[in-house]
Amino acid sequence: MFKTLKNDLPASVVVFFVALPLCLGIALASGAPLFSGVISGIIGGIVVGALSGSKIGVSGPAAGLAAIVLTAIGTLGGYENFLVAVVLGGAIQLLFGVLKAGIIGYYFPSSVIKGMLTGIGIIIILKQIPHFFGYDAEPEGADSFIEASGENTFSALLNIFDNLILGSMVAGFIALAILLLWSNVLAKKGKFFQIIQGPLVAVVIGIIFHVLTQSSEALSIAESHLVSVPVPDSFDSFLGQFSFPNFNAIFNPEVWVVAFTIALVASLETLLCVEATDKIDPHKNVTPTNRELLAQGTGNIISGLIGGLPITQVIVRSSANIQSGGRSKLSAIIHGFLLLISVVSIPRLLNMIPLSVLAAILLIVGYKLAKPALFMQMYKLGWKQSVPFFVTVLGIVFTDLLVGIGLGLLVGIVVILLKNYQNSHFLHIEDQSNGKHKIKMTLAEEVTFFNKGAILKELDRLPENTYFEFDVTKTRYLDYDIIEILEDFAFKAKERNIDIKLISKRGIVENPPSFIEFFKLRPKSSISLS
Structure with missing residues (x-):
């Protein structure tokens, strides 16, 4: 692991600057103490x-x-009661890992995963633009379309110029220029510019800009537009920031409902993120999903015990890690230690970082997730890939992450059903001879009730006086529903003067009186023909 330290250390610094405002912003959006977001960031990293x-x-x-946390804190009667649900949720995730539920992550279509990455990229861009210009009506961790202030994502963008802070905007543009110059020009000039990352330089310049412009009426940046890490007065006040669960609430049924909700949603988000990060990882590492659930469950138990928020693997931080050249888990661990050391030793220095500078870093992350070329690439793959992709993107942008993925998955399932409907059989029609059409139908390897409509439609369209060859030599599995259709067709064929030739590995039969008897089926059973 330490062989890649030269890659992981710079990447961890970038992830730290991405994670810090998100930890604080998510805690604020959740109605929880600000320090709780930092705790969960530290536990998630280390x-x-x-x-x-x-x-x-x-x-x-x-x-x-x-949104779940915000509602649950009020419903359960306080943050300490909510922490019990976090601990129980972690224990349930451990159970998921033991039961090997991680396999669920492999059943999401590639088009939906790509849509998720792109949708999150667009959300990052749309949500960070107001912060870039100094309009901080929403916490940096907010990502739903309808915001807590009553605005939506687009109305917030329209209100930027009525709430523009010149100092924040100038600091944001300076940071963005540094980031672009660093990645596109300087990083190619030498190893120094690869070890010292652009985001670190942008943050340092942002702090210097804030210090130098404090006395300027036009360019000064108010505290409300800076990072806001809690600053303890003493060691005792630092310890006082930790909260502990009230285990007397464990007998409250609502606590268990919240615990199951946290476990399910956190596990699903984690599995989706794992699938997405593995897909964009240039080294194509494969994450063991069951082990990931065990790790997340352990993290949530510890986080809940000391006052932290629920933890999941997060695509924004993970993609920032990949984009910055992270190679091993060391980058995630170091970022956790950076969070811990910084909030203990230099909270006042952190509170001099303009939010617009961190927004500039996130804008670059968002753009790399949602590059315009990807839209054209998905469109060229055809509607079976592009429709689930675009539905997922729009769903995430106009609702939230889980709803968007759910819509994309639903459309993906419909596409699969249509493909099954279309690909159940191959129909070959030969020229008319001896007064009869010769038509041959060859079934696919697996034919289920999904294919019922397509096969029934073709059989009903057969004209009278037809010689019909029905080939199941390649079919390995035939659902009873299909055999039931064939049984009815055999009866109707006599009335329509259709001769049937059944071809299978068991032999060839002319005008079989009963398909059920031929396949020697018990009532309501399917058949394996392999």
């Missing part, structure tokens, strides 16, 4: 990073759980 089998995934508090 504990989950160490236990996970993922080399490039980064875990922490997830924006997708913010």
